[in-house]
Structures are given as C-alpha cells and as structure tokens.
Amino acid sequence: MTADLTHDEPTGTTSARLNWLRAGVLGANDGIISTAGVVLGVAAATPSRTAVLVAGLASLAAGAMSMAVGEYVSVSTQRDSERALLERERRELEEKPEEELEELAGIYRAKGISDDLAHEVAQQLTAHDALAAHAEAELGIDPDDLTNPWHAAWASMVAFTLGAVLPLLAILLPPAAWQVAVTVAAVLVALLLTGAVSAHLGASAKLPAIARNMLGGALAMAITYGIGTLVGVAVV
Template structure:
C-alpha cells in the first residue's frame, strides 16, 4: 500500500475514468460525423433507401473496426512502454537499491519535504513495496493498473457504434423529402450533447466547444451532400 501522496490514488483513478469517458465521447462524436457524412452524401446522389442504408452500415462497421484497431495498437504501444520502464526500474532496484532510495528521497524533497522526512518516507515506502513506490513517484505508473488494450478497443468500438446509429436511423427511417433534414437534426442534437460533455470533462468553454463541434459536423454533411448531388447528376 502506497502512502506517498495522500489522495493521489483516488485522483489517478478519477483521471483514468475521465480519460475513458473522454475517449468514449470522442468515439461517439466521430461515429456521428463520419457516418452522417457518408449517409448524407449517398442521399444526395440517390433516393434509394437501400443504397443509403448499405452505405451507412458499411461506414459504421468500417469506422468502428478502424477506431477499435487504432485504439488497441495505440494502448498496446503505451502498455509495452510502461512495462519496459517497470522492468528497468525493477532491475535498478535490485542492482542499486541505495541509489534508488536516495533518488526517491530527492523527489520528495523537491515536493517540499525536509531532507530528513523525505529520507524517512522514501525508506518506509521502499521497505513496503519498492517497485510500486518508485514507479508511482518516478514514472507516474501504477504497476497494478496498467491500461488494457482490449478494454480500450471495445470501449472505442461501442462508443463509435452508438454515435453512428444516430444519423443512420435518422436518415433511414423517414421519407425521402425529410430524411436529410431529419439526419441533420439528429446530428445537431448529438453533436451538441458530445460538445457539452467534452467541454465539462475538460473544464473548457461549453459554447465554444459546442459551436466547434456543430460547425465541423455541419460542414462535413454539407460538403458530402453536395458531392453526392454532383455525382448523382453526373451519372444520372
């Protein structure tokens, strides 16, 4: 049990949860924008509901798998780096324990403890669980809470699918005359929600985040719709 920083394990845990939630919001946002862009683009080219649905589903599947795969690779690389750092720290603790303890004491001195108290804290923590104490203080890593690549991949996949279903259903269910407007309205609502949540998580300005989110989504749908209309007219 580490007692090096009162409250820090809770802060680290909270930080991890916020990171997961932020990644989920970004995944949902990506699903909304990318699938809406594809669906609206196809709707601009053809009124065929089946073609729109097939294109939307293909974009959903490809996007979800791509995001999950990218997250898996990214987190796996991060985990490999963390494990390599932990192996090096473990080796240093085994081969030069006194130097490592002095280094840990120096870290606590920099945080404001007196030299004597810093040395005492470093000694007690090293005696209790040397690797955990040194990893948290020197590397910012909790050896028992390394991020799982599979958890990251599944979370990203699920978030993307949830976000993508919003524009897909909104454009597939209504009639021809209102389907694009229905999709635009659904996307607007979704982007406002993800903008608000992401701003709250990052303590940012909500209005600016929502405006940016909605602006990017609207531009994406407008451009892809015009491209669809262009190709629809050209091939018609």
C-alpha cells in the first residue's frame, strides 16, 4: 500500500530531470544560432578574422550572461512562489487540520482509491510528514527539493557557451574561402541534432522539430549574412 503511494515520486523526479535536460538542449541551440548569426554577419562585412573573433566572443559572453541572469531571475521567482505556497499550506495545516485531511483523502479518492483506504492513506501520510504529503499531493511541490536558481543559471550559461563555441570555431579554423560554407554546414548539422534530441525528450515527432529548427537557423544565418554584406558594401 505504501509502495503505491510513493509511485509518483520517481516519475516526478524523472520529469524534472528531463525538463532540465531539455532546457540545456534549448540553451545550446540558442548559442549555436545566435553566435552563428553574429559571426556570419561580421564575416560578410569584413574579411578580418580578428573582427570575427572579437564579435563572436562578445556574442558568446553576452549571450551566456543573458541566459544565466534570465534563468536566475525566472527560477528565483518560481522558488519564491513555491515557498509562499508552502507557507500557506503550513498555516492551513495548523489552523484547520481536519479540513486538510479530508482534502488529502479527496485527492486519493479522485485517483480511484476507495473512501476508507483514501482516509487511511491520508492519515498515515499526514502522521509521517503532513506538509510534505499535502504539498506533493495538492501542489506538486517537494518541500525538500525546491528549484535552485543558481543551478539553473550555471546550466544555462554552460549550455549556451558550448553551443556558441561550435560556429565560432567553424568560422575561424577553415581557410577564408571555406569559412561561410563550413560554418553553415556545421550549424545545420548541430541544429539537426539538437532538434532531434529536443523532440526525443518531448516525446514528439522528430522530423517536424528538426525541420523547424534547421529552417529557423538557416533563416537567421541568411538574414545576418545579408545584413553584413550590405554593411560591408556600404562601408567600402
């Protein structure tokens, strides 16, 4: 009986890990596309590898910091909300324990458990750890495992940086005549992979996800390369 009660915990943990992994893939995807757009735009405007390197590093640093700060703020807000919900639940348990017990039993009845068993389950879980039992059943929150904004910030920064390194190396290492072609090819292959991985993690069809990802990346590179070409011509 007790084993059945904890059945959802591994599922929740797995779901959380998948969400973090999916966020990492999307962060890397952003790094690939945004940095590729910048370096291709600069390369189209000037043949200077130094200019391309400086622009690429600036894009990498700014993007990684932006991702980190954005994730930190977002997850901090989420954690504050979780804490507020837990505090409200704690007060309700102190002020009206019988109502909360009935509410918890109702949750288990809604899952198909008989009335007597639902009450027994609710009583046992409440006796063991009332706040954890109610928070997980009612709010989907584990009081001992709240979201960590620092983890989110570092994960986003690292993922974006790893993604950004690819187009930067792809445009700096080949001979000048091959810079654009190698960069475009490397980026499209990388976007194919990130699209496939994100679709797999989301249990969705891979082909549409890959097509959208590659099309969006190709469009971004084409636009920035076109802008760089126009700016280069204007400067000359």
